[in-house]
Amino acid sequence: MKILAILFWISLFLIFYSYLGYGLLLWALIRIKRVFRGKTNPQNPEQWPTVTLLVAAFNEEEDIQTKIFNSLTLHYPEDRIKYLFVTDGSSDRTPEIVARFPQIQHLHRPERQGKLAAVERAMQLVDTDMVVFTDANTILNPDAITNMLRHFTNPQVGAVAGEKRVISKEEDAAAGAGEGFYWRYEGTLKRWDAELHTVVGAAGELFAIRTELYEEVPRDTIIEDFFLTLRIAQKGYRVMYEPGACAEELPSANSGEELKRKIRIAAGGIQSIVRLKPLLNPFRYGWLSFQYVSHRVLRWSLAPMALLVVLVTNMALALEGSFFYQLLLAGQLLFYASALLGYVLESRRLRLKAFFIPYYFFMMNYAVYAGFWRYLHGSQSAVWERAKRQAA
Numbered sequence: 001m002k003i004l005a006i007l008f009w010i011s012l013f014l015i016f017y018s019y020l021g022y023g024l025l026l027w028a029l030i031r032i033k034r035v036f037r038g039k040t041n042p043q044n045p046e047q048w049p050t051v052t053l054l055v056a057a058f059n060e061e062e063d064i065q066t067k068i069f070n071s072l073t074l075h076y077p078e079d080r081i082k083y084l085f086v087t088d089g090s091s092d093r094t095p096e097i098v099a100r101f102p103q104i105q106h107l108h109r110p111e112r113q114g115k116l117a118a119v120e121r122a123m124q125l126v127d128t129d130m131v132v133f134t135d136a137n138t139i140l141n142p143d144a145i146t147n148m149l150r151h152f153t154n155p156q157v158g159a160v161a162g163e164k165r166v167i168s169k170e171e172d173a174a175a176g177a178g179e180g181f182y183w184r185y186e187g188t189l190k191r192w193d194a195e196l197h198t199v200v201g202a203a204g205e206l207f208a209i210r211t212e213l214y215e216e217v218p219r220d221t222i223i224e225d226f227f228l229t230l231r232i233a234q235k236g237y238r239v240m241y242e243p244g245a246c247a248e249e250l251p252s253a254n255s256g257e258e259l260k261r262k263i264r265i266a267a268g269g270i271q272s273i274v275r276l277k278p279l280l281n282p283f284r285y286g287w288l289s290f291q292y293v294s295h296r297v298l299r300w301s302l303a304p305m306a307l308l309v310v311l312v313t314n315m316a317l318a319l320e321g322s323f324f325y326q327l328l329l330a331g332q333l334l335f336y337a338s339a340l341l342g343y344v345l346e347s348r349r350l351r352l353k354a355f356f357i358p359y360y361f362f363m364m365n366y367a368v369y370a371g372f373w374r375y376l377h378g379s380q381s382a383v384w385e386r387a388k389r390q391a392a
Contacts, residue, residue, distance in 0.1 A: 001316075001317065001320060004317055005313075007309055007313050008309070008313040008314060008317060010306075011305075011307075011309040011310045011313070012306070012310050014298065014302050014306040015303055015307060015310065017294070017298070018294075018298040018299055018302075018303035018306075019299075019303070022189075022295060023185075023189055023192070025294075026192040026193065026196060027192060029196055030192055033195070033196065039195070042150040042151045042153060042154070042240075043150065043153060044146075044150050045150065045152075048080050048146070048149065049080070049128070049129035049130050049149060049152060050081070050082075050128035050130070051076070051128050051129065051130040051131070051132055051145060051149060051208070052081075052082045052083075052128045052130070052131050052132070052211075053071055053081065053083050053084065053132050053134065053145070054084045054085075054119070054123075054126070054131055054132065054133050054134075055067065055071070055083075055084070055085045055086070055134055055136050056085075056086050056115050056119050056136070057085060057086070057087050057090065057094050057136035058087070058088075058089055058090055058094075058112070058115070058118075059090050059091060059092045059094060060090070060092075060094050060136040060137060061093040063136055063137045064094050064097050064136055065097050066139070067136050067138070067139070068085075068097075068098065068101055068104065070139050070140060071083055071134075071140070072101070072103060073142065074140060074142055074143075074145050075142045075143050075145070075146055076146055081145070082105065082128060083103060083104040083105065084105045084122055084125065084126065085098045085107070086106075086107040086108070086118045086119070087106070087107070087108045088107070088108060088111070088112060088113065088117070088118040088121070089109070089110070089111060089113065089114075089118070090108070091110075105125070107121060107125075109121075114219065116217055116219050116221060116224050117219065119133075119224075120216055123214055126211055126214075127211075128211060129152075129210070129211060130149060130152060130209065130210060130211060131208065131211050131214065132145055132148065132149075132207070133206070133207055133208070133209075133225065134162075134205065135205050135206075135247070137249055137250075138164075138206065138247040138248060138249045139249070140206065140245070140246065140247055140248075141244075141245070141246045143244060143245075144162060144206065144244075144245035144246060144247075145208075145245070147242050147245045148160040148162060148206075148208045148242045151240045151242065152208075154238075156238050157237065157238050157239075157240050158209065158213050158233070158235065158237025158239065159202060159207060159208065159210070159213070159229045159233075159237065159239040160202075160207065160208045160209075160239070160240045160241070160242050160245070161190060161194075161199045161202035161206075161207045161229065161239060161240070161241050161242070162202075162205065162206030162242055162245035162246065163187050163190075163241070163242070163244075163245060163246050164183050164187070164203045164205045164206065164246075164247050164249070165183065165187075165246050165247065165248045165249075166180040166183050166248075166249060166250070166251045167180075167248055167249065167250050181357060181360070182364070187241075187243065189295060190241040191243055193241065193291055193295065194240045194241035196287065196291070197287040197288065197291060198233050198238045198239045198240075198287070198288060199229070199233075199239040199240065199241045200230060200233065200239075200288070200291050200296055201230045201239075201296065202239060203226075203247075204223075204224070204225035205249065206245060206246075206247035207225060207229060209229070209232060210237075213232050213235070213237065214228070215228070215231060218275075221268070221271070221275075222264060222267055222268030222271050223265055223271075223272065226268065226269075226272060227268075227272055227275070230272070230292070231276075233288055234276065234278070234279060234285070255343070255359075258360075258363070259367060262363065262364055262367035262371075263367045263370045263371045263374065265367070265371070266300060266367045266368045266370065266371025266372065267371035267372070267374045268371075269299075269300035269368075269371065270371060270372050270375040271375055273296075273297055273300060273301065276292075280292075280293065280297070299368075300368060300371075301368075303365070304365040304366075304368040304369060310332070311332055314328055314329045314332060315329060317329075335358055336362065338355050338359075339355070339358040339359045339361070339362040341355045341359075342356050342357075342359025342360075343359050346359070
């Protein structure tokens with residue numbers, strides 16, 4: 001029983017630290033840092049760098065025209081920005097729509113080789129100082145590019161992550177409510193990560209890099225945006241976070257679509273841990289290793305496993321008659337019952353958001369098990385099948 005109790009408390013600590021404790025520790029560390037260094041804000045450069053806005057679009061005929069109008073009206077000096085859209089493999093009207101706009105440099109091939117191949121082909125034509133990557137189904141705020149690119153006045157900055165915002169409505173199902181809450185929390189952690197040292201991986205909806213730091217990513221990479229920006233951090237550059245650069249998108253159409261997306265990300269996370277294993281060495285990478293393990297690695301490995309260990313060991317300890325462990329077990333069972341109720345309510349189209357957060361948390365951790373299985377069997381394709389989004 002002593003061994004079970006030790007396993008229980010270690011696992012419980014891992015869960016707490018992975019999802020809440022790291023955030024609390026970050027909050028404390030950056031306040032200590034401000035005492036000694038203060039808080040600095042990036043300043044506008046004397047001359048704005050040249051930039052290419054790069055969009056890789058696959059069968060986005062419903063959203064691509066809105067994306068184009070949004071891109072062309074962003075606030076940035078007209079003589080310093082270029083627009084490059086690549087629509088390789090699209091079989092709908094996406095290439096035709098993009099071709100109507102002479103301001104946009106358009107690349108298209110009928111064969112589909114995946115997003116990575118399309119981006120690499122486009123990057124061969126980029127001759128600007130910076131590149132901003134953004135998805136075709138997201139809308140940027142007018143000052144997104146200027147807010148991101150001012151960070152590059154610091155030569156130590158190699159990339160800047162924008163803020164992903166999920167447009168969550170009151171009537172949204174579990175997928176929308178849970179996804180919206182998750183990204184608000186992630187945005188807070190990324191802001192604190194950047195202030196302490198660096199963001200550990202950007203989301204593909206919106207991020208910018210120095211063009212000279214771009215490197216080809218292995219074609220079978222599942223989450224290429226995360227891998228690319230973390231490689232930049234591995235080279236010694238900082239990845240900053242800009243909450244004033246927002247990429248808005250609608251939530252997944254339902255939990256099935258969101259689960260599909262989460263499993264893909266989890267499989268890509270395991271793949272990244274294997275390929276970036278040198279980053280696990282804190283003696284070489286210091287703060288980067290600490291942030292990488294705390295914010296990413298634990299969530300994609302030990303934390304989901306710890307949830308299962310906590311449940312099983314708690315059951316065994318409760319059977320010994322300890323009221324304390326029985327109370328903890330009752331709390332766990334109540335949490336999983338709430339998650340199950342969230343699933344039932346969504347399937348019946350009932351909107352009680354109090355149960356959607358436990359359901360989303362459970363789904364997120366289940367996705368890690370499913371993603372790990374796919375990674376081991378090589379069954380997760382790197383060719384992205386985008387999740388269906390709710391109608392506007």
